[in-house]
Amino acid sequence: MDFEQVERALDALPGLRPDGPGLAVGVYADGKALHTAVRGVATVEFGVPIDSRTRFDIASISKQFTAACLLLLERDGRLSLSDDIREHVPELRLGVPVTIDQCLRHTGGLPEWYGLQAVTGVPFHLMDEERLLKVLAGVRRTAFEPGTRFSYSNTGYVLAAVVVRRVTGRSVAAFARERLFGPLGMDDTVFRDDASVPLPRMAYGYDGAGARADTQESAVGDGGLVTGVADLAPWFGFLADGRVLGADVRAALLEPTVLAGGAVLRYARGICHLAAGDLGDLGGYGHAGGMHGYVGNLLHLPEPGLGVAVLTNHSGLDPVGLSIRLARALAGREPAHRPAPAGRAGGEAARTALLGHWHDAETDATLTLDPAADGGIAMTGPFDAVLALGDDGRWRGQAGSAEVWLAPEGGRLLLGHAGSIRWPHAYEPCDPPGEGPVPRGAWLNDETGVLAVLDEGVLRVGLTFQATVTPAPAGTWRAGPFTLRLGADGDLLLSGFGLLGLRFAAQPEGTAPVGVPSGLV
The missing domain is CATH 2.40.128.50 (Lipocalin)
Known part of the structure; x- marks a missing residue:
């Protein structure tokens, strides 16, 4: 295997500087790191270089580890993935059953908690598991009948971590340390459920412009795992053949999702089978992740027995594209399609x-x-x-x-x-943007207690959100990351940032925010 291809690919990346934030790459086979490559620094302020043991927040790549914890608990007989999540988290007021498995497969119709954070305005650094659960406890409506559709939602994985605590009496961080990372020998890997605690060899996060952008929240399960490319080698061994944790756990982790109507999805439990064409004629699976200052991707290709991980502390990089290019090159496949010259026939x-x-x-x-x-x-x-x-x-x-x-x-x-x-x-x-005025008024979401106010072309929601509203196609308006639509009953429907039609009921004219909604702080 020509690992010089890896080094050349990193040298060709635009925007990387020796004294700037960077990345670490691992190439794996048979549970071992065959090659690691690094560029940039872990801390720009102190010039600390990245190495193979530098630890990064791997964001949503964490989900497969959370799912493995739930699968181990099912094998132990402590729970069933078919359990209604309310059996273990009874303070939830969901109006319909949502199973643990639907949480792991993103088919429960649960509202995205990052979207709820945006509309409530509770700061990320305050959003630990306990406070987030108070916000989620108010949710009564799912976006669709559970099991009938797929909608990516980090909420289900936070609730899965809560289930681990309720069933075992220990946090998902403690359970994973004992049942996953300890047996696998992943001593540098941990769920960081208190973002205020310093971690040795932890890379600081930076956005695409080079400004500090560290992870702040301490709710984990959907993300929050910290690791380095050297420490991931045993996990790739498990993904290859189920070693240490069990072939049954591996098989369950990789089992594709089947919707109620029979449609088979690429997403499994915390990990996803790649789409046809992503790796040419090769099959594979993996998961990407991105959070303030950190982006990454993990791929495993069963046929050549090859794994690739790209972890970064630089939000301006593209680890998904890089990992796919590296995997194709190392497996001896042709590069992906590239744009044809401008002006081609047709x-x-x-x-x-x-x-x-x-x-x-x-x-x-x-x-x-x-x-x-x-x-x-x-x-x-x-x-x-x-x-x-x-x-x-x-x-x-x-x-x-x-x-x-x-x-x-x-x-x-x-x-x-x-x-x-x-x-x-x-x-x-669809129709082009309308020319009529932006509506005015106040609307209340009864699940979060949050008021949305539209006045003079500006939307204000919750404690902090504010954005200019502009007409958008299909009878909608756009406000920052959100799409707004007026329902036939005069209610305001807010979508975007993982929310699907969050309903705000129209309030009497002149309604204005008074105080802080109960339970938000």
Whole structure:
């Protein structure tokens, strides 16, 4: 295996400086690290270089470890994944049953807690497990009938960590240390459930502009695992054949999700099978993660028995794209499709057919496609990107959006991201933004006790959120990361940031916030 390919790939990464935040890469086989490569520093302020034992917050990559804890408890006979989550967390007031397994598979319809944090305004550094549970206890409505759809929600994994504590009397950090990391010999790996406690060899996090952006919250399970590329080798051994923890746990971890209607999804339990084409003719599975100042990706390819991990303390890097390129190269596969030269035959007609406004009915998200230079497309919506027509007929993102793609399919438009578990989303043509005034008024969400106020084109929600409101396609308005829609009954529906139609009931004219909603602080 030519590990010089790894070094050359890192040398070619734009935006990396020897004295700036960087990354660590691990290549694994048979539970051993065959090669590690590092660039940049763990702490810009002190010039501490990254090495193979530098620890990073791996964010949502943590989910597979949480899921393994629940699988061990099921094997112990302490719980069943088919248990209603309310059996173990009785303070939840959900109006319908949601199982532990639906929490692990993102099929429970639970509102995203990061979205709830945004609308309540409770600071991240205050959002530990206890306080977050108080917020979640008010939730009564799911976004859809549990088990019928997939909607990525970190909430289910926080609740899974709560279940571990309720069943064992110990935190998920303590349980994982005893049942996962200890047996595997992962001594540098820990769930960081108190972000105020310093950790040796911990990399500071930085955003894409180089500013400090460290993780602040102490609620874990959905994320919060801290590790380094040297310490991940035994986990790749487990992913390969179930060693130490058991082949039964491995098989259950990788079991694809089947929805109530029979549809089979790539997502399993805390880990995801890669989409066809991500790695050419190779199969594989993994999970990405991203949180303030940290992004990463973990891949395992069973056929060549190869694992790749990319962990960074630099939010401007693309570990998903890098890990896929490295895995393909190390496995001897051709590189992924690249954009064709501008002006290729048929490109202008293909572009013209896509220009306009599009709407995703499941998430209420919208996007607009406009012409860009050199035959490209400028996309605005969930995020902004410039795309060029690729040799596979897909429109692919340029520069920092290289893993984003658009593809027409039967009158719809698929928006995808290579290696992502949340994509693709299907968009239909829709009406352009309206020209009428932004509505005014006040609306109350009875699950969080939070008031939303629209006045003079500005939305104010909860303790801190404030954003200018602008008309958006499909009869919606956009306010920061959120899409707003008025229901037929006059209620305000708020979507985005993992929330799907969070309902705010119209209040009498002149209603204004008074004090702090109960239970938020």
